[in-house]
Amino acid sequence: MKEELDLDPEFDLALALELERYELFADPRYNFTFNRRQFLKVFTGGIALLVPMSNLLAQQEQGESGRGRMDQRVPNDIGAWIYFDEKGEIAVYTGKVELGQNIRTSLAQVVAEELHVPVQMIRMVMADTDLTPFDMGTFGSRSIPFMAPQLRKAAAAARETLMALAAEQLKVAPADLRIVNARFVNGDASKSLSFREVTQGRKLVKEIPADVAITPVKDWTIAGQSVPKVGARDFVTGVHSYTSDLKRAGMLLGRVVRPPALNSTLVSADTKAAEAIRGVNIVRDGDFIGLAAPDPQVLARAEKAIAVHWKTPAQPGAAQLFEQLKRESSPSRGGGRPVGSIADGMAAADKKLSQSYTVAYIAHAPLEPRAAVAEWNNNKLTVWTGTQRPFGVRSELAEAFHIPETHVRVIVPDTGSGYGGKHTGECAIEAARLARASGKPVKLVWTREEEFTWAYFRPAGVIEVSSGVKNDGTVTAWEFHNYNSGASAIQSKYAFPNQNIQFHSSKSPLRQGSYRGLAATANHFAREVHMDELAQLVGMDAVEFRLKNTQDQRLKAVLEAAAKSFGWGAKRQPGRGAGIACGFEKGSYIATAAEVSVDPKTKKVKLERIVASFECGAIVNPVHLHNQVEGAVVQAIGGALFETIDFQNGQILTAKFSRYRVPRFSDMAPIEIVLLDRKDLPSAGAGETPIVGLAPAVSSAIFEATGQRLRALPLVPTLS
Amino acid sequence: MANITSLNVNGRKLPVNVDSQTSLLTVLRDFLSFMGTKYGCGESQCGACTVLVDGQMTRSCTMPVGKVASKQITTIEGLEKDGKLHPLQEAFIEADAMQCGYCTSGMIMAGVALLKKNPKPSRAEIVKHMDRNMCRCGTYLRIVKAIEIASGTSKEVRK
Numbered sequence: 034m035k036e037e038l039d040l041d042p043e044f045d046l047a048l049a050l051e052l053e054r055y056e057l058f059a060d061p062r063y064n065f066t067f068n069r070r071q072f073l074k075v076f077t078g079g080i081a082l083l084v085p086m087s088n089l090l091a092q093q094e095q096g097e098s099g100r101g102r103m104d105q106r107v108p109n110d111i112g113a114w115i116y117f118d119e120k121g122e123i124a125v126y127t128g129k130v131e132l133g134q135n136i137r138t139s140l141a142q143v144v145a146e147e148l149h150v151p152v153q154m155i156r157m158v159m160a161d162t163d164l165t166p167f168d169m170g171t172f173g174s175r176s177i178p179f180m181a182p183q184l185r186k187a188a189a190a191a192r193e194t195l196m197a198l199a200a201e202q203l204k205v206a207p208a209d210l211r212i213v214n215a216r217f218v219n220g221d222a223s224k225s226l227s228f229r230e231v232t233q234g235r236k237l238v239k240e241i242p243a244d245v246a247i248t249p250v251k252d253w254t255i256a257g258q259s260v261p262k263v264g265a266r267d268f269v270t271g272v273h274s275y276t277s278d279l280k281r282a283g284m285l286l287g288r289v290v291r292p293p294a295l296n297s298t299l300v301s302a303d304t305k306a307a308e309a310i311r312g313v314n315i316v317r318d319g320d321f322i323g324l325a326a327p328d329p330q331v332l333a334r335a336e337k338a339i340a341v342h343w344k345t346p347a348q349p350g351a352a353q354l355f356e357q358l359k360r361e362s363s364p365s366r367g368g369g370r371p372v373g374s375i376a377d378g379m380a381a382a383d384k385k386l387s388q389s390y391t392v393a394y395i396a397h398a399p400l401e402p403r404a405a406v407a408e409w410n411n412n413k414l415t416v417w418t419g420t421q422r423p424f425g426v427r428s429e430l431a432e433a434f435h436i437p438e439t440h441v442r443v444i445v446p447d448t449g450s451g452y453g454g455k456h457t458g459e460c461a462i463e464a465a466r467l468a469r470a471s472g473k474p475v476k477l478v479w480t481r482e483e484e485f486t487w488a489y490f491r492p493a494g495v496i497e498v499s500s501g502v503k504n505d506g507t508v509t510a511w512e513f514h515n516y517n518s519g520a521s522a523i524q525s526k527y528a529f530p531n532q533n534i535q536f537h538s539s540k541s542p543l544r545q546g547s548y549r550g551l552a553a554t555a556n557h558f559a560r561e562v563h564m565d566e567l568a569q570l571v572g573m574d575a576v577e578f579r580l581k582n583t584q585d586q587r588l589k590a591v592l593e594a595a596a597k598s599f600g601w602g603a604k605r606q607p608g609r610g611a612g613i614a615c616g617f618e619k620g621s622y623i624a625t626a627a628e629v630s631v632d633p634k635t636k637k638v639k640l641e642r643i644v645a646s647f648e649c650g651a652i653v654n655p656v657h658l659h660n661q662v663e664g665a666v667v668q669a670i671g672g673a674l675f676e677t678i679d680f681q682n683g684q685i686l687t688a689k690f691s692r693y694r695v696p697r698f699s700d701m702a703p704i705e706i707v708l709l710d711r712k713d714l715p716s717a718g719a720g721e722t723p724i725v726g727l728a729p730a731v732s733s734a735i736f737e738a739t740g741q742r743l744r745a746l747p748l749v750p751t752l753s
Numbered sequence: 754m755a756n757i758t759s760l761n762v763n764g765r766k767l768p769v770n771v772d773s774q775t776s777l778l779t780v781l782r783d784f785l786s787f788m789g790t791k792y793g794c795g796e797s798q799c800g801a802c803t804v805l806v807d808g809q810m811t812r813s814c815t816m817p818v819g820k821v822a823s824k825q826i827t828t829i830e831g832l833e834k835d836g837k838l839h840p841l842q843e844a845f846i847e848a849d850a851m852q853c854g855y856c857t858s859g860m861i862m863a864g865v866a867l868l869k870k871n872p873k874p875s876r877a878e879i880v881k882h883m884d885r886n887m888c889r890c891g892t893y894l895r896i897v898k899a900i901e902i903a904s905g906t907s908k909e910v911r912k
Contacts, residue, residue, distance in 0.1 A: 133853025268854030269842040271789020271829035278788035400855040400889045449855030481794045667891025690798035698880045
């Protein structure tokens with residue numbers, strides 16, 4: 034994994050390893066009975082275990098210009114490539130997934146920039162394990178910092194190669210050529226060639242030279258512009274086909290019979306009556322019971338006809354959660370080496386403060402639930418599914434069915450969002466199991482209740498902070514312990530002279546995993562609320578206090594920009610309050626200011642306005658960056674004010690939108706986004722970091738409005 | 754239980770044979786292949802399944818098809834006329850009022866229903882009407898802007 038080696042020094046180890054992506058390390062949910070007969074079918078009878086040459090590679094070898102080579106058995110050999118076919122069409126192959134972050138557009142832009150052609154000429158081929166090179170997954174804000182530079186280099190190298198070929202054909206010096214309107218044109222415009230005229234009849238595969246020069250950001254004309262979303266028309270006309278919209282010939286619809294609670298085991302099942310219904314296929318394999326039928330009416334009838342008994346153990350509920358997370362925690366699983374001495378720092382302090390903060394489990398609730406269409410063809414499996422990790426899901430499928438990865442193809446249609454919630458392949462495996470038993474393609478779409486119950490959650494956590502501060506506002510000691518929620522952004526850009534920061538893993542009663550920003554939200558919440566409390570303790574302004582405790586110029590810049598746009602320090606109406614918070618994660622900086630009003634009787638919190646200032650280096654697409662930052666802020670409103678998973682005895686009590694409150698139109702306040710464009714810095718990702726600032730800012734705003742210091746997410750003022 | 758034998762969708766009478774209690778959403782998607790209308794929750798909470806029934810905003814996931822069998826149903830596929838998008842569809846593109854796009858069909862249908870009965874809605878009226886439509890990507894402010902663009906109450910375009 035080459036991209037791992039290119040980590041910017043700003044990125045810490047936690048980013049590289051992302052330990053808290055628990056779902057990636059969990060045991061597989063299913064382990065189906067090993068089927069020797071099928072296994073032998075795969076491995077004997079003259080079946081070559083090589084992936085057949087894909088069309089792409091075959092065409093490349095037949096003779097095109099381009100670069101790259103493909104070997105799926107050594108999948109991380111090459112990260113992406115650009116392919117020019119003999120018709121002069123340009124296609125970019127990347128394993129990245131489009132789920133609303135508009136990476137399809139941004140990556141096309143950086144390639145178009147280097148090739149000096151319009152964005153419309155670039156076709157992005159994404160997230161198909163047979164066609165695109167290996168990619169770890171679309172998470173961790175990695176596409177722009179890691180994938181975009183690779184594609185820029187590939188495109189620049191391709192341009193130089195094509196230029197040289199065109200020059201040869203035209204008998205001019207390469208330096209005399211430019212690309213104008215997708216043609217290679219010489220200095221006096223007397224000679225020109227199209228892309229097709231250069232690529233036709235060629236047979237050339239090249240690798241990017243290490244020293245290829247890319248266009249400096251200041252010279253960008255296509256990248257850096259607000260190019261509209263690629264394929265936008267298909268989304269507004271309903272034409273775009275998500276996984277859940279796909280149909281295959283003879284396809285059945287699937288359902289999984291779920292137990293009434295988590296961690297249940299199957300006692301008995303009577304499926305005879307259901308099996309008697311025409312067209313219905315029932316699968317029983319271990320604790321898995323599923324069915325497939327040709328239409329939803331038959332499916333529903335068959336499901337009703339199945340009688341199942343499950344055994345569910347007693348399990349702790351939400352009421353005991355935080356106590357349990359602390360009790361079951363490990364001494365430490367990372368966070369960083371202590372700096373200085375906490376004892377010395379405390380001794381030097383004028384005032385001390387110890388507080389505890391909590392964050393609830395929350396759900397991603399992507400509007401498109403998990404969905405998969407699975408189809409078997411001579412022991413080869415193709416699955417269309419909305420996942421952020423197509424190659425990871427391919428491995429899961431290969432493992433579940435005891436077949437080589439070369440016999441599994443995972444294709445990800447542009448997906449109805451994920452937010453870190455679609456890393457795993459449960460639904461794909463279930464659909465594939467049903468399809469294998471039925472001998473027909475099967476589509477399985479999880480219900481909203483299934484999505485809320487059988488996926489995974491953002492980890493809940495307890496964070497304890499003890500600190501010391503001088504009356505002049507200098508923080509002298511900082512002890513920070515995060516129990517269970519994770520280590521992301523547990524370190525900060527504050528210059529605390531004495532600090533001890535630790536993450537303690539714990540035993541989570543619910544299945545937990547990645548979520549947009551991971552624990553950066555929890556750690557920023559605890560840190561920034563605590564900073565606010567310290568500022569209050571020494572009677573200092575919240576912005577001034579933060580500026581005093583950091584030397585990081587980029588952090589200062591976003592904080593000052595947010596404060597300025599917000600009008601920080603202006604007098605507020607009675608019953609209102611304002612708060613501000615700032616932070617850094619995954620190469621980008623955020624500061625968020627919020628003003629709230631709190632109803633004196635009901636204590637209902639209303640957001641009055643929000644300012645978020647964000648800096649992620651050089652901006653690739655301003656409108657989509659704006660949209661992304663705004664979306665993160667809006668999503669943050671849910672975690673800050675309402676979202677919480679309630680559970681008892683393995684039952685998720687909030688498994689519907691009518692019981693799980695997410696942000697709506699009426700929750701919106703005016704949101705001002707201030708984007709700082711640093712053309713001198715490499716572009717970082719933007720999908721996650723803007724989510725972290727809102728909750729602490731709102732907590733501080735509620736404090737100013739009511740005097741209540743809320744240290745638990747979601748923030749709910751008490752009535753008394 | 755009685756079955757229904759046809760449904761009027763986007764100006765065409767289509768044969769279908771389903772139990773009248775089946776949800777309109779299921780009939781549209783699984784029997785008639787109008788896949789632009791989405792499933793999001795099954796309890797009229799998210800609006801992804803919004804269609805028009807005789808011009809009225811309707812959540813198809815909880816609407817028994819028997820109740821609308823004789824009515825005119827319009828789905829997202831029925832908005833485009835002679836290759837020309839509905840002004841609200843154009844406005845969604847202009848305002849970049851989507852990210853993943855999964856809520857977009859329902860948002861546009863809800864917005865079209867609003868503009869039919871109230872061609873110049875105020876911002877408060879837009880919010881009230883649209884409040885049962887969910888966008889998990891958080892593009893609400895852009896959707897409000899798109900409706901304002903389509904209604905002519907906004908001249909400024911978000912960039």
